[in-house]
Amino acid sequence: MPNWTVPPYQGKDYTALVNPLIGTGGHGHTYPGATAPFGLVQLSPDTRLTGWDGCSGYHYSDSLVYGFSHTHLSGTGVSDYGDVLLMPITGNVVYHNGADGKKGYRSRFSHHKEKAQAGYYETYLDDYDIKVALTATPRVGVHAYSFPEGKPAHVILDLVHRDQVLDASLEVVSNREVQGHRRSKAWATNQHVYFVMQFSQPFNKHELWVDNQAKPHKKAQSKSIKASFSFDEDIAKQPLLVKVGISAVSIEGARKNLAAEAPDWNFDKVRQKVQTAWNHELARIAVKGRTPKEHAIFYTAMYHSFIAPNVFNDVDGRYRGRDAQVHQASHPYFTVFSLWDTYRAAHPLYTLVQQKRSNDFIKTFLLQYQQGNTLPVWELAGNETQCMIGYHAVPVIVDAYLKGIKDYDVTLALQAMQTSANQDKFGIGAYRKYGYIPASEEPESVSKTLEYAYDDWCIAMLAKQLNQPKVYKNFIQRAQAYKNIFDKNTGFMRAKRQNRWFAPFRPEEVNFNYTEANAWQYSLYVPQDISGLAQMLGGKAQLEQWLDDLFTASTETSGRHQADITGLIGQYAHGNEPSHHMAYLYNYVGKPWKTQQRVAQILRTLYHNQPHGLSGNEDCGQMSAWYVLSAMGFYPVTPGSNDYVIGSPVFPEATLQLENGQRFTIKAEQVSANNIYIQSAQLNGKAYAKNYIKHEDLMAGGELVLVMGNRPNKAWGSQPTAAPVSAITAHLIVPVPYFEGKLTFERADHQIKIAHHNPATKLFYAVNPNKNAAVTSLKFVPYQTPLTIQTSATVWAFAQNTQGQTSDTIHTRFSKIPAGRTISLANQYANQYAAGGDKALIDFVSGGKDFRTGMWQGYQKVNIEATIDLGKEENVKTMAIRCLQDQNSWIFMPTRVVFFTSPDGKKFTKAGVVENDVSPKSEGTIVKTFEVKFGEATRYIKVLAYNRGIVPAWHLGAGGGAWLFADEIMVEGN
Structure with missing residues (x-):
């Protein structure tokens, strides 16, 4: 059975620069407690039991703490976890938590007596005069409680805390050891946590509180179990240590984890070890220069980026899979995949500095596919929550594969991608049938169409690599689905219902046609074909103007209140993921200085070294990964392309310590708060005019030198050949036409118009009163002027371009209703x-x-x-x-x-x-x-x-x- 080994570390103490309190205020939803890099245990205080801003269990505005539980989510928008809560108290034993204002075991605490570091947390319970210190290994939480003299000392164990308990058990093994399990339902509807808890000193009394009654037994099984463990008054002579090993598999697994990772009773040794582990991770990127504030923001962002995903198998390799069964893996198996968020920047960051783990993430995906029939969407504790949209394990795999991370069954990966992309749920069936998702078929139809199209482009890229031409053609055509929801008249991506534009249309309106966004915040989500998007808008100048309008529009939104739409610059919303690539799009239209200005503005104004330092949910590393990459000077607009688009770096020097042994350094000479514009560039000593850099250039090692100034150099990076290529050029589709005219009418001369965004396209139509008519039986004629129908009828139409290619055929039923109503x-x-x-x-x-x-x-x-x-x-x-x-x-x-x-x-x-x-x-x-x-x-x-x-x-x-x-x-x- 392997022990938890951490190599010696002699370098700079990066953990001293980490401030885990960043994001614990506002809507960041982070937690300040102790965790190891990518660890299963997140040992942290619980100060909030419910509510959106209580998703991590902690909010900086709180002044009461309920205890310290062993699992927490970092920056999510939905609550879960908070398993196996412990609370040290003095005085009389009480099992009520006090959430309703009545006397309970909760305590006041103060930020003045609180300390949070990477791998360590400390606070003081004012009501009990107890100092609490916490640290962790990957699978074990270690507590140190310093009790006051002369007062009865107890530790409360609450297995009812937070989630709905489906089943639980507890057994007192000895006066130093307790074991049990908890199966609960929340976001993850069937979560298993097994634990073994050991005390450094014996307790002289215990009591089980089962179904709100005291039980003198040593064993209990119920949905409602709490317990207390009482100690002699001389407990105050030295801190009481409590070690808790957890497992999703079994009590035996929890015990193995505990024995392997925390075999002795040396709290400081565990703390030093986990902080050494953090230093190894944080040293993967070394930045120099600027202020301590920027260093704290940067290394805290790295820290937050490396909290999740979490290792999910025990030290013996066993894990609980998507099928709820126990399996064995020969590699680290992970959980907590917030893929709608993290595929954009967090996973691309991992492909640079966490390549081995990236391989293991993908191996985990494929095991989940084999056990759950689809790739993960938002997997949590062995459960697929189906939260958010897309099948975004796909870009994670494809981006890694194209960057040379290939130690897995790629044939199985392509099969898994196609299976996920060919489901008949979440609007995918309609998407495949119509070439886009009609709003009447599925909510969030615009966002889903756009996200599916990007995922499909990624599948096409892998199919091309694997010499699968039929698969490539199918998915490269699906990748153009965005063309079917682009409205030339407004310049926005719009929902369609019965092949007619959703109306009334307001681009600032938040409604169920978009996912946590509005038309402003989703209409530029075509990272796979930015050239095609620009062409549909009318050209690069029109895309540039669109971006200008985005950043200068009023920040007011209408429609639904969406708490995620935060960090607004105009209608750009940095607090939520759909906007994250937009500032970099100026590079594609030859105006990189505008990217530099906007990126520098976001870095300066929307990240701070304070609890309210994030403009939106951390989302398991995505918000922070954006900062890490952008502060170095580049960003992956299109994961799967191997291009990083250059922005405006924060630091005079940033060095990537790569796993292949190479180093790549980005130097920004004369950079400052005012000197945000690139004047010139050199790559490995040669003049460099491109406004992007390739992944292979970074991995080969070397140096990119950017000379910065306080005014734009509009000549640098502005030539067409300097921009990254994002264009679909093969198997181009003809977008479908659309109808104008009311679905229902009273008069017997109802006019219907057929239109297309490209005026050079020819249109053809057919009319049939039979709504179930087969398209093969229809006679199509050229459309020239609006057609008139006298009675209920189905109208069919398709478009044909100048090369004779045709679009899919659309049809809509127009119904005559009683006149005069x-x-x-x-x-x-x-x-x-x-x-x-x-x-x-x-x-x-x-x-x-x-x-x-x-x-x-x-x-x-x-x-x-x-x-x-x-x-x-x-x-x-x-x-x-x-x-x-x-x-x-x-x-x-x-x-x-x-x-x-x-x-x-x-x-x-x-x-x-x-x-x-x-x-x-x-x-x-x-x-x-x-x-x-x-x-x-x-x-x-x-x-x-x-x-x-x-x-x-x-x-x-x-x-x-x-x-x-x-x-x-x-x-x-x-």
């Missing part, structure tokens, strides 16, 4: 949930089972009060309104619906009332039709659906504005 709304719906506008509730279009597809009309806090004019008096058999509930999204059924009728639209008579019988606590999406029978003649119908107004007190969003959603008011005649 109108609707008036007393209250305004939210624009992002307009469902097509004022007539959405009488347009004969149903919304499906997901409110985010844009077919449901949403009202916050206000009632739906709609008056329908049938146009003439009609016999009405039934009246109904269809509503949706998704309480996790704050959407509830109306408390009641009242129907009224009127012959003249002035005097209304109550026609019926339907009370809601759906519990507001019901989980999942529920669609209910509220219907009354009538059986009389009327012309006007009023429907009043009562919004509950305020989110109930039991709900996570208690006190907020409740939503009411409807998709159709239905009137059926006799």
